[in-house]
Amino acid sequence: MNPAVVQLAYLFSCILFIAGFMQLSRPKTAKRGNLLGASGMLLAIVVTLLDKQIVSFEIILVGLLVGTALGIFTALTTPMTAMPQMVGLLNGFGGAASALVAGAALFEILSLGNPLTLQFRIATAASSLIGTLTLFGSLVAAGKLQGLIKESPIRYKGEQCIKLLVLFVCLFLGSMLTTRPDTLWAYWALLGVSALLGVLLTAPIGGADMPVVICLMNSYSGLAGAATGFVLSNTALIIAGSLVGASGIILTQIMCKAMNRSLANVLLGGFGELKEDTALAGTIYAGRVKSTDPEEVAMLLEAASRVVLAPGYGLAVAQAQYAVRDLYNYLTSLGVEVDFAIHPVAGRMPGHMSVLLAEVDIPYEKLKEIDEINPEFEQVDVAIVVGANDVVNPLANTDPNSPIAGMPILEVYKAKTVVVIKRSLSPGFAGVPNPLFAYDNTLMLFADAKQALQAVLASLKELKA
Amino acid sequence: MDVFIGLLTIFVLAMFVGFEVITKIPPILHTPLMSGSNAISGITIIGAILSAGTKLTMLTTVLSFLAVVLAMANVVGGFLITHRMLRMFRTKGRA
Known part of the structure; x- marks a missing residue:
């Protein structure tokens, strides 16, 4: 086929990608947006x-x-959780x-x-580095999320120095590949060391910071594609990759802003390895935490006209989304206005809660x-926190020395009554105690999220029967 | 060098287009955005196809075959999973 036709087809593919992204900005048109993207890809493949x-x-x-x-x-066998x-x-x-x-392009030309x-050499080095780092970083992240690798941060002495050293080795090998084309061993070595760097970068990052890692790997997978575009001088790869x-x-x-932390802070760690300040927790909680049972919560809900649920990662872990749905449906049928308060970093990836719900x-x-x-929240009768902790912690607003200071939180404490469904008083990922649990208007329902919600619904139905 | 400057221009401008377009996407759609954009990063499939088709040496063939498999899994899996997710997003009227 005429190369100009191929180029025009690639251009059209890129237009479809961009139009697809534009349609993705509203839930109503999002499905069409995804289909536009897919047809752009199909066109690019067929032309190629x-x-x-x-x-x-x-x-x-x-x-x-x-x-x-x-x-x-x-795609078809993976559950939403x-x-x-x-x-x-x-x-x-x-x-x-x-x-x-x-890599294949490099050996072809040789x-x-x-x-x-x-251009070819620099781009090959960049693509190999970023691509391999993405693969191994993603494998570690996915392993942690799947529970195959310990989810808590894996830290050791001299960690930052080692990461820096490995990064320098990567850059050195990359420059070898760039300046001395006969150094093929440098290509293979670069793959190995980039893989190591990917593992070293993700292993020290704990579970709740995974949304940031996944976003970053998403970005890298695109940039690796763009770098490959420079290798092949292919505009479709460059445009799609940079998008x-x-x-x-x-x-x-967005994720970093929602935690009020810098990217460097997330990547270099500092969170998650903190031990809970038990003395502080003692003074905060001492004698002030009120425990409740499903019957009492049901009575509160029966009298409520406005209810807000604040879900967190605990909801996904307990697979409580169906129990949430049943309670939501029942309350709605009683004429109660029920909303969901979604924090941007609730869960393990951006938008996680939205997908589950x-x-x-x-x-x-x-x-x-x-x-x-x-x-x-001030007009809310009952706010129910399901499996969330740090994202509803008022310390973020009140204690400037707290590790979560300045992080935007869901201000559930303003509701008339707050019910926190949680297994224990253990701290969230940030390792800080949560004074919300001891607030006068807070009731703690110590239980598994799914069972607790089912019990509340059962009691509520009894009350109404 | 001229080619490189042209490609670099495209790269920089496309980044800006990306920033503009993506900023408008609301948080509730961030997961589908990720899996959808993920599928698009599988565009590297076209490089893989070209390379696999030339059948130059054993080494390039093996590398590009693996690339075709991975990129295609990325493309198909990504778009399909996004479709599955988006189909679930419902408004009040048609639950």
Whole structure:
């Protein structure tokens, strides 16, 4: 096919990608947006298959079939609760593919004896580094989310020095590859050391900081693609790659802002390895924590006209989304106004809570963002916190020395009554005690989230019967 | 060098387009955004196809075959999972 036609088709693909992203800005049109993106990809693949550079199709077809089968299998069998690790893993695949393509291009040119341009060499080094780092970083993140690797931060003495050292080795090998094209060993060494860097960067990061890691890996998978675009001088790769890179960077920023921490602070750690300040917890909680039972909560709900649920990662762990849905449906049928307060970092990836609640058919108008719901808490009769802790901790507003100082929180404490469903008084990820639990208007329901919600619903039905 | 400057221009401008477009996406759609953009990063598939089709040496063929598999899994899995998620987002009227 005429190269100009191919280029125009690629341009059209990129337009479809951008239009797809634009449609993704509203729940109503989002599905169409995704389909636009997919058709852009299909167009790009078909046009590429018509390229006259291709002499044999067997390998391609087998690869496409295996990949498609793998993709369909994972996409259809993954439960919604496992979405964070799934997205993480797919990021890794994209990054790895980009690194492999760059490597294949390098060996191709060498075997043909063609000269390597500087652009080609720098881009190959960049793509190999970023792509491999993405793969191994994502594998560690997905392993942690799946519970295959210890989720708590893995820290050791001299950690920062070692990471820095490995980064320098990566950059050194990259520059070897760039300046001395005959140093092929540098390519393989670069892959190995980048893999090590990916592991070292993610291992020290704890569970609740995973949203940031996943966003960052998302961004890297795009940037690796863009780097491969420079390797092949292919505009479609550059445009699509940089769109994804930009998307990941924005999400990373949003996540960091929602925790009032810098990216460096998240990446270099400092959170999660803190031991709970038991003395402080003692003085905060001493004699002030009131425990409750499902019957009392049911009575509160019966008298309420406005209820807000604030879900956190505990909801996903307890698989309590169906119990939440049943309670929501029943309360709504009684004429109670029920909303959900969604904190941006609740869960293990951006938007995690929205997906879980959408799975059980909660209408998306009921999911309120932090700025929308906070001014309304004063009119709320009962706020129910399900498996969330740090994101509702008033210390963020009141104690400037707290590790979570300045983090925007859901101001559930303003509600007339707060019910916290939690197994114990143990601290959240930030390791700080939560004075909310000792507030006068707070009742603690110590139980598993799913069982507690089911018990509350059963009592409520009894009251109404 | 001219080619490089042209590509660099495209790269920088596309980043800006990305920033503009993505900023408008609301938090409730952030997970589908991630998995959808993830699928788009599988665009590296076209590089993998070209490379796998030339069948130059054993090494390049193996590398590019793996790349085709991974990138295609990324593309198909990403778009499909996004579709699955978005299908669940419902408004009050049609629950």
